Amino acid sequence: MSVTQQRRKIGPVELEVIMGTVRSAELEIEAAVERTSRSPMIRDQHDYRVALFDAKGRKLTGRSYSALVEPVFEYFGADDIHEGDVFFWNDPYNSCGGIGHIPDLCTTVPIIHQGRLIGFSQVFGHHDDVGGAVPGSMPVKATDMWTEGLVVPPIKLYERGKLNSAAYRIIARNSRLSEHLKGDIDAEIGAARLGSRRIVEMAERYGIEALEAAFDTIIRNCTETIRRELLPKIKDGVYSWEDYIECDGVEAPKLHAMRLTMTKTPDKIVLDFTGTDPEAAGPINWPIDYADGKFARKWMAPVLRSLASSPERAAEIDMNEGVLDIIEVKFPEKGTLVTPHFGKPTGLRFFILLRSLGIFAACLAKATGGRMPADHETIRIWGLHGGRTGKDFFLFREVLGGGGPGRPWADGSDVVHIVPNSRNLPAEFSETRYPVLVEKLALAIDSGGAGYRRGGFGYDKRIRVLQGGKLLSNADRAMLNTYGVNGGKSGSTYGISVEHKDGRVDAIAGMADNIVVEDGAVVRIMTTGGGGWGDPLEREAERVRYDVECGLVSEQAAREVYGVVLNRLGNEIKVDGPATMARRAKMRHARGPLPMFDRGTYFQEIKAAQGVAWPKGWRDPDEGWQAVARAKNEAAAE
């Protein structure tokens, strides 16, 4: 009998069937949300998350992050949870840190079997409109939470199966798309109930005791997987890093720093956000200092999967409540970006959500000899609206991906989006539906940060506007580059510009609203490239040559960044081996040691101008960190 088995109170068969059923139920809930909800943000962009929990509120499912069940206990208590109840909230300051911005409405149903609470099923989705200052409920200029839409603290939308119709009507009335909103809420409740039936069936088949023992094992498996497969790859010690949001939408652009100190011991990782900059006036705050930081711990833990033995293995590793035994967090005093005071706006908190993953990954890079993916910026929205309300009004809005990070095992993937299965709009669809002509849909040349494994490419998209309108852009990383790791170079920034008919070109800011675009003008959008990984001079010359042949890397970059000398013979491009070797040797000699991180030129300029200020007790987290040579790095991975 294996050690694992001795501790189990459940047979291997029951366990495997229950694990398979929980996983299948998660997929079923997702399918039900997509099938029956109405907001395009949920149905097509897949911006929703589902989860199953045990009776203690511990998360069992692992495909994706989720909100928390803690608000049910905190606001109602164990005695006030009944069959037929539906708990509901979206309040960023009353959801134990589980809901980050107001468009995310969260639905939770208790799972009851033979009168006993055996778990919870939960769905939250990003709804198209929950009121507030602007359509879409994500005002760039918001200076408080109330501007951003209707705020619902934890309530029972259903009490023992009976709808609280007053609450339902108030919520629906506060949306510009109340029919959509009602449909979405009903869909989420239906989907959550569907998931709960699956858990009840397992209780009926194997009994509550076996079910609970299986839940314990599911959670322990996660902890054990991390302990055995991932933690040993991280060197014990204390590591710090920081990254920035360049603009809060309200004040003039400046660096808003998120700071992290990671302390790694054999069995644990402590993440301390002390040193993070003060809360912002605009909507980039993220209130997570609740419920022992459970949300942030579960949100950030999946970063560890990049340390798995292969990307296929990484995709298999479920991240559930078991991560709490590994990761602890510490927060600074109230009043920072991650501990904002009640009422601070949070609508565009997705910038800081992504930064948190990036700084954790960078701390891990320091602790693993650089063996972590570089940076990628994955969410931005641009759009064009025009016409007359009620007549020919149109809103053409796209969520566009960016280049993925270079990693030790592969180049970054091109134009990817962090939300799984989210899709871009086909040109043929866009042209049929909106007054536009997509003139170019391409990968942006040289956008991926150079490296032994380069970053993925971002978009280079040109859209001719056939009927004038107004442009919007919700994007970060328009000034700061995505960072490169272990000698890899930073990736290119986001850029949006309007090329007027008379030839003038206007560059537009990343955070912009209501920019007038006339008939016949062209909007050009370049999305971020991923950061590069490893020394570009180590990249196989043949790979560089192939990227040049494909037109993805310029000959200039091949020569100047990668040190590869190419000869053109008619249509053929060939590597000049000896010249390349000589050139690379010369470049290596001239440049000196490579830094561990490259944040790009905009940052370097600010830093050179003494524009980066560190709080007391902090020093430049890049200083003294050099790239680890590839041979050494690979040996470390063994």
Added chain:
Amino acid sequence: MGLRVAIDTGGTFTDVVAIDEASGDQWAIKTPSTPGDPSQGLLNGIRKVCQAAGREAGQVAAVLHGTTTATNAVLEHKFEGLGLLVTEGFRHIIEIARQSVPDGYGNSYFWVKPPRLVPLHLVREVPERLDFQGRVLAPLDEEATLGAIDELVAKGVRCIGVCLLHSYANDDHEKRVGALIATRHPGVFVSLSSIVLPEYREYERAMTTLLDVMVKPYCKTYLGRAEAEIRRTSGDTRFLIMQSNGGVVTARTAGEKPVTMLLSGPAAGVLGASFMADHAGLRNILTIDVGGTSTDVSLVENLKPQLTSAALIEHYPVKTPMLDIATVGTGGGSLAWIDPYGNLKVGPRSAGADPGPICYGKGGKEPTVTDAALVLGRLPAALVGGEIALDKTNALKAYQKLGENFAMSAEEAAAGVLEIAAANQVNGIRQVTVMKGRDPALYSLVSFGGAGGLFACEVADFLGIQSVMSPPNPGNLSAFGLHVSDVKRDYIRTMVRQESAAKWREVDAAWRELEVRGTKEIAAEGVPEADIQLNRSADMRYVGEGHEVPVPVSEGVTGEAAVAELWREFHRVHQGTFGFAYEGSQDVELVNLRVQAVGRVHRPLARKINGKAGKATPASTRPVYWRGIGWQDCAIYRRETLPLDATLDGPAIVEEYGSTVVVPAGWRLTVDPYGNLMLKRKP
């Protein structure tokens, strides 16, 4: 009247079922597949079944053929020399794809973009541009096009996919490009997206076109070779190929557009199951076809298999009308194994056909589902037919060893493995039911394939299903299903029109155009016009939705009435599919018009079983192990000796050639007049 021969070519074996058109007599044989050149296995099959039936090749009246070899060839990455031509500005179309990363949140950090079907250096742009209505914004630059074609050919390209923007609305440019290639490089294979999939969404259209041209040399070659040989031996015999949509077409048509046969492997089984279910008086069924490495699951409502228009082959989308079939990685050959954390797993790893389960004695070392069934006494000592004696000793040893890891006996471990295998299938069934808003408990389970009868009742128990059916000869129901297929071709045209702005005459005219083509092409397949049926439908959505629902038009309704029916019926279909509708409050949009042309062909008679009603007599008894109960002496029956209307109660085992049906306690089995075993949960 002659012999109709159906050949179902799998990865390892080819199943052949021949039926005499006049008498309905049937013969079935099995022969090894020949994946390198599938025509060899196919022709061997015809020869062997003629021998078995005592007929001459000249008496073969029709050959029907279904295959998984094209899919397998794609999965094995057997193809090279593929190139793509696209509209200027869109060279990165397949690199960009739809920007999606599969599975979990945040996987974009480590997920690696899979290799594209065509590497970027073999994609070339063609200067030209149409708008969405098919109007020419920039004419085709023929000189530049020829330059691009020559460059590709010089780089070794032998198959070219052509996908130009908005070609579904106007195919002039694509046709011209096709002609330029044909004139300049006659040996090069070409597929035009406007022929393969005249539907908007350029990435999916490009990929479907590429898959089509990719398998074209392979399919065309082997089908051509087989056809020539069939003509030589059997004269002017019809040679029909199963497509993914559940219909057949002539080999020549299939070779021209082979993407339609790419996912046809499991389709015939669904047709065969539906045909037998009809005779048994069932209308709403779930079919499960349990093979060696996997199980195919599908939903049939009102005897109509459910259709879908898109699937993935590996990472690559393919859009073509097809039966909606989900595949689960659990079958008879699935391995039971222990993961590094000590968890017991079943599948998706499989022992395959070679070496196969331990008990087949062909070198298999790891325990499979089939070995578990043997250990538990569910399978006989030798598979009926006597061809394979089963090695129980080594199967038992393997399960003893597996059980030791969990302090379980060999039997407990084996029974647990069957329970897990059943649960895996249950999750597959939920994909085609619950995920589409259907309750599986309301359907009957029709179970077939070699391992179909082993745990069908266990699967039913999980899902609350009350009745299970095992059709006769469950091992070759797929080959039988080929006999009950019609000639079918699908026609599609994208026409995006909002209800408020649509003109019925325009819609009707477009439909009629598709119908004229359908009638012509089905007639060319040799079907008399009187036997051709035309089914109109459309893909529709509310304005602003990202995906469409298929809306059928009632048979025979045309003109203004047909269009009016669309606008009306859409809301009902939307309600049924998604659970909501906006009738009267939101504008509806037409996206694609479709016509399916169906040519009815010969149907075999289902044969009633001989003899009088009577009592079932067991052939023997043997101990069988049941989870949670233990060993029990159980009656063992031979299927062919079960009289009509016989009734027997579980626990019992029914054995036959190539298959075993397990009847657990709590289930009652009866035999219907067509030889279907009907199992019902006892009240």
